[in-house]
Amino acid sequence: MQKTSYLKELVIKNTHEKNGANNSKKETEKIQSLLNLFSIANPNSGTGTSIDGDFGPATEKAVKNFQKIKNAAQTGVVNQNLFDLLALPIKKAFEDPIQGSNLRELIVNTAKNHLQNNPFELIIHQQGNSGPWVRSYMDGKEGSDWLWCMGFVQTIIDQASSIQGKNFKSLMPLTYSCDTVGVKGIEKHLLTRYQAARSNPSVIKPGDIFLIQKSNLDWMHTGIVIDVNGDTIETIEGNTNSMGSSNGNAVANKIRNFKTSKIDFFSIAPLV
Template sequence: MQKTFYQKELLIKAVQQRKGVNNNKKDVEKIQSWLNLFAMQNPNSGTATDIDGDFGPATEKAVLNFQKANGQPQTGNVDQNLFDKLVSPLKKAFESPISGNNLRELILNTAQNHLKNHPFELVINNQSNTGPWVRSYMDGHEGTEWFWCMGFVQAIIDQAASIQGKNFKTLMPLTYSCDTVGTTGLQKKILTRYQTARTNSALIKPGDIFLLQKTPNDWIHTGIVTAVHADTIETIEGNTNAGGSNNGNAVMNKIRNYKQSKLDFFSIESLV
């Protein structure tokens, strides 16, 4: 795999605890982030807490509640073993075995595996587009200006292609920009414009990438096509929400009407 930053998100340098001499602000922020992500999926767990890098009484109580919810000894301390449990969704997303008969199936199955592990961004220091999922998709970058939809798409294609020993960068450059991928598609003549796609759905295939067009050379959102129907496509996309925003906060499975939207399609066929 080319995009391996997620591995740094799986580790802490030392045991983190209240008044701990080895406490590290970034590691405490990681712990607090995962406590909040756990709370989103388990709202009665009592693990939501501020993300400020300070392992105070509130963080200690959140850790105790996480330990209780997971049947762990209630120490209030976080060692690597407990952190492994906190970060297990990320590890499962990037490291679970993925099967598929071809690259397209591998892409779909990889995307589905990420989706079921609930990737979600956080707001840290008043900055959206932050947290361990965003950093993993964006190679360490995070913050309000770092829209992460293309980072997600490339992480999925990279992970799937690497299973077959392929390098996704032969298809497109490593980038976080929809414009860069759209321009690459035009240069390689593998981008189907929305006007053509509307009249010939056979040109759209599962595993391809949609690009939401603002103007002919400006694209503002992206995702992976998972199914094609008469008027609609099904997708898995990052940095979106129920309304289909290009700056939402989650990975979601969505339905889009490609005959009423300006959706261009980037073909992955040359990588297949």
């Protein structure tokens, strides 16, 4: 795999506890971030707390609540073993075995595995598009300016193609830009424009990349096609929400009507 920044999200250097001498602000923020992500997936857990780098009584209580749910001793102390439990969804998304008889199936199943582990962005230091999932998809980058839908797409394609020993960079450059991929698709004759897709839906295949067109050479959102049914595509996409926003806060499974939307399609055929 090319995109391995997720590995940094799986470890802490020191044990952390309330007012601990070995606490670091950065690692405390990682702990607090994962506690909040657990709270999003489990609203009754009582693990949501401020992400401020201060391991005080609120963070200690959130840790104890997490330990109670995991049937662990309620010490309020986070060592690597407990951090492993906090970071388990990220590890599972990136390291669980993926089944598939071909690359398209591998891409679809990789995307589904990420979705099942509830990737979600956080607001840290008043900056959206932040947190361990975003950093994993964006090679360590985060913050309001770092829209992460293409980072998610390339992570999925990288992870799936690596299973077959293939390099996704032979298909497209490493980028976070929908425009870069769209233009590359035109150059390599891999981009089917929305007009052609509407008239011949058979060109759209699971595992391909959709690009929502803002203007002729300007695309504003992307994701993975996982199925095609009649006038609609089923997708898994990052940095979106239930309304299909191009700057949402999660990975989501969406249904989009390509007959009524300007959706272009980038084919992964050269990698297959």
